[in-house]
Amino acid sequence: MTRLVIVGGGHAASQLAASLAEKRFPGQVALISDEVHLPYHRPPLSKTLIKDPEAVLPELRGAAFYEQAGIELRLGTRVQGIDRARKVLRLVAPDGPRELAYDHLVLATGAKARELPQAPVGTPGVHYLRTYDQAQALRDALAQARRIVVLGGGFIGLEIAATARQLGKEVTVFEAMPRLLARSVSPAVSDFLLATHRGAGVDIRLGTMVDGLQMAQGRATGVLVGGVSVPADVIIAGIGATPNVDLARDAGLACDDGIVVDATLATTDPDISAIGDCVAFPHPDWPQRLRLESVQNANDQAKALAARLCGEPQPYAAVPWFWSDQGEARLQITGLWRPGCESVLRPASRGNGFSVLHYEGTRLRAIESVNSPVDHMAARRLMQSGQSPDKAVVGDPARPIQAA
Numbered sequence: 318m319t320r321l322v323i324v325g326g327g328h329a330a331s332q333l334a335a336s337l338a339e340k341r342f343p344g345q346v347a348l349i350s351d352e353v354h355l356p357y358h359r360p361p362l363s364k365t366l367i368k369d370p371e372a373v374l375p376e377l378r379g380a381a382f383y384e385q386a387g388i389e390l391r392l393g394t395r396v397q398g399i400d401r402a403r404k405v406l407r408l409v410a411p412d413g414p415r416e417l418a419y420d421h422l423v424l425a426t427g428a429k430a431r432e433l434p435q436a437p438v439g440t441p442g443v444h445y446l447r448t449y450d451q452a453q454a455l456r457d458a459l460a461q462a463r464r465i466v467v468l469g470g471g472f473i474g475l476e477i478a479a480t481a482r483q484l485g486k487e488v489t490v491f492e493a494m495p496r497l498l499a500r501s502v503s504p505a506v507s508d509f510l511l512a513t514h515r516g517a518g519v520d521i522r523l524g525t526m527v528d529g530l531q532m533a534q535g536r537a538t539g540v541l542v543g544g545v546s547v548p549a550d551v552i553i554a555g556i557g558a559t560p561n562v563d564l565a566r567d568a569g570l571a572c573d574d575g576i577v578v579d580a581t582l583a584t585t586d587p588d589i590s591a592i593g594d595c596v597a598f599p600h601p602d603w604p605q606r607l608r609l610e611s612v613q614n615a616n617d618q619a620k621a622l623a624a625r626l627c628g629e630p631q632p633y634a635a636v637p638w639f640w641s642d643q644g645e646a647r648l649q650i651t652g653l654w655r656p657g658c659e660s661v662l663r664p665a666s667r668g669n670g671f672s673v674l675h676y677e678g679t680r681l682r683a684i685e686s687v688n689s690p691v692d693h694m695a696a697r698r699l700m701q702s703g704q705s706p707d708k709a710v711v712g713d714p715a716r717p718i719q720a721a
């Protein structure tokens with residue numbers, strides 16, 4: 318019987334296990350995660366979990382699901398190496414080193430928070446947010462803190478800033494770029510988010526490089542900016558994430574800002590596939606390989622791979638989408654914004670929300686919405702079916718979004 322081993326305990330790994338079970342995969346499936354928890358939803362970590370003392374692990378699926386599906390779970394177990402010649406994994410398990418054989422291996426190793434050179438994970442006073450355990454540590458620290466400094470105005474940094482502000486903390490965000498989320502969203506959305514955060518009382522300093530951390534007895538007590546000291550009780554480093562590729566690279570698989578896969582999510586070894594935040598994959602709508610960090614991408618790649626492993630191969634070509642909750646602002650993005658598109662602004666029919674639809678010629682390439690879920694979902698459905706609404710209709714909020 319085929320033995321399929323999934324390395325990873327996140328959205329991609331759990332969805333793959335679920336999709337294989339749904340399709341009645343004719344083999345044994347094992348899921349190995351170095352986290353001690355069942356796979357859980359990561360998005361709530363920066364939104365609700367760090368402010369809720371009652372919060373519990375937001376499991377993706379309960380233990381009973383894996384048991385009933387016959388999936389062998391090995392938690393708290395790290396995959397240390399892949400012996401591709403023997404098709405064997407080297408594990409570091411709670412009860413010591415082990416070996417585990419596979420017929421097909423799936424790497425769903427995700428990403429890790431990028432570390433400040435001066436303050437690796439574990440430095441007192443500095444927090445990173447990628448895992449449930451880190452969220453609990455941050456929640457406890459926030460409860461005792463007054464002055465919070467967030468390094469980086471990216472999605473996670475801004476979500477944490479908004480949550481900390483809701484807790485009544487004094488929050489300062491330092492962002493090196495001249496606008497928020499400069500690589501991910503259009504200027505209209507950056508401007509709206511800047512006004513929203515500042516309106517909520519977050520002190521956002523754009524175009525500002527932090528020179529370094531101030532340390533006292535091994536603990537970070539503030540940051541230095543232009544020679545001036547900014548004291549902080551808690552410093553959060555939200556400076557991006559890097560894909561977990563060490564395992565793949567050490568095994569000789571091609572990696573290039575992610576584990577390189579083809580359109581069917583196979584690595585350069587046909588017996589090894591990879592999915593989720595850790596992969597760099599080709600997409601029919603994009604000239605270079607993409608590496609995305611989103612729940613949609615992890616889930617949809619897992620479903621596409623499950624289909625291939627069950628004998629229904631299909632190239633992965635899902636339209637990417639993403640959301641972020643930043644205080645009162647719910648941001649939704651479908652497609653990938655790129656400079657040079659023609660942008661059409663559409664106010665929401667109610668409230669202060671809006672959407673920006675980005676076109677190349679007559680083709681809709683991306684939609685960004687803030688507090689405008691109805692328009693967003695209408696436009697997303699069109700994009701997913703390869704259609705584009707007429708620009709004149711889009712620009713008139715009295716007319717519903719529909720195909721040209």
Ligand SMILES: Cc1cc2nc3c(=O)[nH]c(=O)nc-3n(C[C@H](O)[C@H](O)[C@H](O)COP(=O)(O)OP(=O)(O)OC[C@H]3O[C@@H](n4cnc5c(N)ncnc54)[C@H](O)[C@@H]3O)c2cc1C
Pocket residue numbers: 324325326327328329330349350351352359360361362363394395396397425426427428446447448473561564592593594595609610611612613615638639640641642
């Ligand atoms: C705080 C936060 C907020 C987010 N908010 C949003 C949001 O609002 N919307 C959205 O779309 N996305 C959001 N994301 C991104 C989303 O969570 C990720 O895209 C998603 O988790 C990717 O799933 P994955 O399974 O590929 O990787 P991960 O979830 O990172 O899982 C990888 C797993 O593999 C394990 N692992 C790695 N190496 C090994 C090894 N050698 N041996 C054993 N186990 C290993 C890791 O410990 C981890 O459990 C957020 C992420 C974070 C951290």
